[in-house]
Amino acid sequence: MSNQLWLKYKETKDDGVQSELISHYLPLVGLHAGRLAISLPPHVSREDLSQAGVLGLLEALQRFDPLRGVKFETFASQRIRGAMLDELRRLCWLPRSLVRQMRELDSATQALATKLGREPEEGELAEELGVPVTELQKTMSQINGSSLLSLEDTLFAHPAVEGPESDTLGQMIEEEEKEQLAAALERLPERQRLLLALYYQEELTLKEIGLVLGVSESRVCQLHAQVIARLRELLT
Known part of the structure; x- marks a missing residue:
């Protein structure tokens, strides 16, 4: 995915460009949902994780800065996996x-x-x-x-990127x-x-x-x- 497309999206927030970016990076959601499959309790479906992962992908799209020199796949993977883990926390408890x-x-x-x-x-x-x-x-x-x-x-x-607070x-x-x-x-x-x-x-x-x-x-x-x-x- 070219930097020009990313820069256009950051400047315009164009829905068409966003859709193109989502379609291109959507396989990341499936990849991480599949990797978490071993740990799904019976009442949690892979679809539950995928839905949460899509929200993580959307957050990554909004927060990503193409000028910082970080690959989007690396940046988005943390957001996607984090969103899936948050969903598991919401759905799971240990009796x-x-x-x-x-x-x-x-x-x-x-x-x-x-x-x-x-x-x-x-x-x-x-x-x-x-x-x-x-x-x-x-x-x-x-x-x-x-x-x-x-x-x-x-x-x-993975270590989180947090501020001094x-x-x-x-x-x-x-x-x-x-x-x-x-x-x-x-x-x-x-x-x-x-x-x-x-x-x-x-x-x-x-x-x-x-x-x-x-x-x-x-x-x-x-x-x-x-x-x-x-x-x-x-x-x-």
């Missing part, structure tokens, strides 16, 4: 029953891993917990949905949370740390992570839920 289920999942995972000498499969976990596989899958989906906000907002969040006490609390999470991550096996890094830092898709780890996409979802349950247990 006590899910916290209990996370603890039970972690306990079963650790017990089976010790017994089998490997990571347990989905069916083995369901049998250990005494629940149908479908119920276990639902629990894992909810756990995956609960994980994104805490991890995005602490260790893996930012809250010092809030920054101290955030740094302490980052240190606690970093310490918990160090206690995870290397394979689990790799999975989190590939998803939250490298922003790979489930399929791409599966290729790196040599497992299926559904197995990546299962492993992700187990890692999150383990992290929560380490942090409590």
Whole structure:
């Protein structure tokens, strides 16, 4: 997209130019919605995130300054992802029953891993917990949905561009949370740390992570839920 078109839009706010820019950059919304797919709880659809992402894209269009030397894709990605996370915050909360289920999942995972000498499969976990596989899958989906906000907002969040008036006490609390999470991550096996890094830092898709780890996409979802349950247990 040429700088001339951007300059024309900034000067005129022409609706036709805006539509052209939106059409060109709209795939960014789909890209980020897809990357967040692993973390959607059952009651949140990809369409919900996409709608929020479009609002983030519109905000980015209005705020972007083409003369600052920053690529629009980089600038817009933070706005789009931020809008999607805000939507998840609005729609999601963590019930006590899910916290209990996370603890039970972690306990079963650790017990089976010790017994089998490997990571347990989905069916083995369901049998250990005494629940149908479908119920276990639902629990894992909810756990995956609960994980994104805490991890995005602490260790893996992109630094925000704020002014000097930012809250010092809030920054101290955030740094302490980052240190606690970093310490918990160090206690995870290397394979689990790799999975989190590939998803939250490298922003790979489930399929791409599966290729790196040599497992299926559904197995990546299962492993992700187990890692999150383990992290929560380490942090409590």
